[in-house]
Amino acid sequence: MNQSKHHRILAIAPSSRGFGFAVMEGQETLVDWGVKAVEGDKNSGTLEKVETLIELYQPTIVILEDASAKGSRRSARIRELMQKIIAMAATLSVKAEVLSREQVRKVFFAEGLGSKHAVAAILAKRFPEELGDRLPPKRRPWMSEDSRMDIYDAVALAVTLKNWNKKAIRS
């Protein structure tokens, strides 16, 4: 899974509102990042937008969260969407890979334990120009998740793929 420096990665993090995405190339350069909201038929809308991103950035790899991994709590719609994205990537001759939440945490924390917000905080420090000012406040139990977290989820997937063979980032 170790990526050489000229690979371009497109990480997609689908959510209930749309999806977050990150395009990374070189050692760890963010080329594009953001959140796309999808209205109406969310799966077909997301597929359309992901296809546009693939055509624009021509990545070597599309990376997604492994929804079938143990402990994954993604909804049936998102599981179906992820399968469709993988199938679409194949039709566009782009390799697709999946990474579990556990794999992401292993890269970010020496012990493999840490919250989603802690991962986002590490990324905000690591990419201060790109993500530093977009870190949402820590989510409270009564709050719904900030849509900006989708960007951090996508960037975390890309960073994990780049660093899978290295030591934990924060250790």
Next chain:
Amino acid sequence: MASPQLKNYLRSNRKRLGLSQKDVAFLLGARGGAKVCRYERFSREPSLETALAFEVIFQKPASELFAGLYKEVEQRVSARAKVLTYRKDFQNPQGRSTRKLEAIKAIMSR
């Protein structure tokens, strides 16, 4: 398989500075953000004046901002330089031809 460089890196540079497409359009002297969008989506190539304006806005050389385009141009010029070395006066270079050949070889080795 490695990915070739993108034609330009305008979008990432703009986002890093926190500028909107409309802001950049204003700085370029364009009417709206649509033109900037087309540059960022690689559907339109900027004029030399606009490329230099991007250099001023993002404080980076145009060869870096338009890395993929620069690579394409570099390859084309390098290929033409190779053709140029086949010319008769470069077969047994003397005087000025030696200097020219050195310059052409430098282009080819980039």
